[in-house]
Amino acid sequence: MTYPLAPLVFMLAQVGPNPAAGSMPGVPPELQDRPPRERAVSGPQATTLADCLRLASNDPYAALDRAQSWREAAQTDLEFAQSAHCLGLALVKLGRMSEARQAFDLASAEAPQDNLSYAARLAAMAGNAAMAENDTDAAIGLLDRAGELALTAGDGELAADLRVDLARVLVRVGREEDAALALAEAREADGLDTEAWLLSATLSRRLERLFEAQSQIQRASFLSPRDPQVALEAGVIAALSGRAEDARDSFESVIRLAPGSASAERAQGYLDQLSAPEEAPDTPEE
Numbered sequence: 001m002t003y004p005l006a007p008l009v010f011m012l013a014q015v016g017p018n019p020a021a022g023s024m025p026g027v028p029p030e031l032q033d034r035p036p037r038e039r040a041v042s043g044p045q046a047t048t049l050a051d052c053l054r055l056a057s058n059d060p061y062a063a064l065d066r067a068q069s070w071r072e073a074a075q076t077d078l079e080f081a082q083s084a085h086c087l088g089l090a091l092v093k094l095g096r097m098s099e100a101r102q103a104f105d106l107a108s109a110e111a112p113q114d115n116l117s118y119a120a121r122l123a124a125m126a127g128n129a130a131m132a133e134n135d136t137d138a139a140i141g142l143l144d145r146a147g148e149l150a151l152t153a154g155d156g157e158l159a160a161d162l163r164v165d166l167a168r169v170l171v172r173v174g175r176e177e178d179a180a181l182a183l184a185e186a187r188e189a190d191g192l193d194t195e196a197w198l199l200s201a202t203l204s205r206r207l208e209r210l211f212e213a214q215s216q217i218q219r220a221s222f223l224s225p226r227d228p229q230v231a232l233e234a235g236v237i238a239a240l241s242g243r244a245e246d247a248r249d250s251f252e253s254v255i256r257l258a259p260g261s262a263s264a265e266r267a268q269g270y271l272d273q274l275s276a277p278e279e280a281p282d283t284p285e286e
C-alpha cells in the first residue's frame with residue numbers, strides 16, 4: 001500500500017536542530033549496480049535513486065521537488081520506497097528531522113518484500129532521525145524493527161550492525177540488560193563482528209561479569225589482534241580480574257599499536273595507576 005508524500009513535505013516548514021547529516025547512509029549496497037529497466041518517466045523527469053540522493057546532497061530543496069515528481073510517476077513498490085528515501089535524505093539535509101523520520105519509515109514500509117535488507121536500512125535511518133530529535137523511545141522501536149527485518153532477510157552482517165546500534169541506545173537510557181540481549185543477538189547473527197564482541201565485553205565488565213567479559217574480549221582479540229581499543233579493554237578487564245601482568249602487557253601493546261593516540265594516552269594513565277600499589281585502573285565511562 002502506498003501513500004502520498006505531499007503531507008510529509010509541506011506539513012512542517014520550519015527548520016529543526018542542526019543535523020549530523022553525514023551519519024545517514026547513501027545508496028544501500030543492495031541497490032547499487034542494478035541492471036537498467038524501463039521506466040514510465042522519460043526526459044528531464046526521469047530519475048534514479050543515485051541521481052536523487054546526489055541532488056539531495058547538493059540542493060535539498062530541488063530534491064524535494066524531484067522526489068515528489070518521481071513518486072507521482074512511480075510504477076513499482078521499489079520506486080515508491082526510493083522516492084521516499086530520497087525525500088528523507090533531503091529533509092535531513094534541511095534539518096527537518098521529524099519529517100525525515102516519517103519519510104524513512106514510509107520508505108521502509110513500502111520497500112519490496114523481496115528486499116527486506118533495504119527495508120531494514122530505511123527503518124534504521126528512521127531510527128537515526130529519531131535519535132537526532134532525542135526521541136529515544138521511538139529510536140529504540142525503529143532500530144529494533146530494523147534488526148528484525150535484517151534477521152528475517154538472513155543478512156547477518158547488517159543484523160549485527162543494527163543490533164549493536166540498538167544496544168548503544170539501550171545503554172544510553174540505562175537498559176543495560178536489554179542491551180546485553182541485543183549484543184548477544186548481534187554475536188549470533190555475525191560471529192565475526194569485532195565491534196559486537198568488544199562492546200559485549202565492555203558491557204559485561206560494567207555489569208561486573210568479569211568471566212563473561214574475559215571470554216568476549218578474547219574473541220574480539222582473536223578477530224582483531226591489532227585493534228588498540230580491543231587491547232585497551234583487555235587491559236582493563238585483566239586489571240579488574242587481578243591479573244596485573246596481563247594488564248600491563250595489554251596497555252603496553254596499545255601504546256605500540258597507536259602511539260600518540262587518545263587510546264595510548266589512556267593506556268599510559270592505566271600503566272601509571274598499576275605502578276601504584278593495590279590500585280587498578282579507573283574504569284572508563286563508555
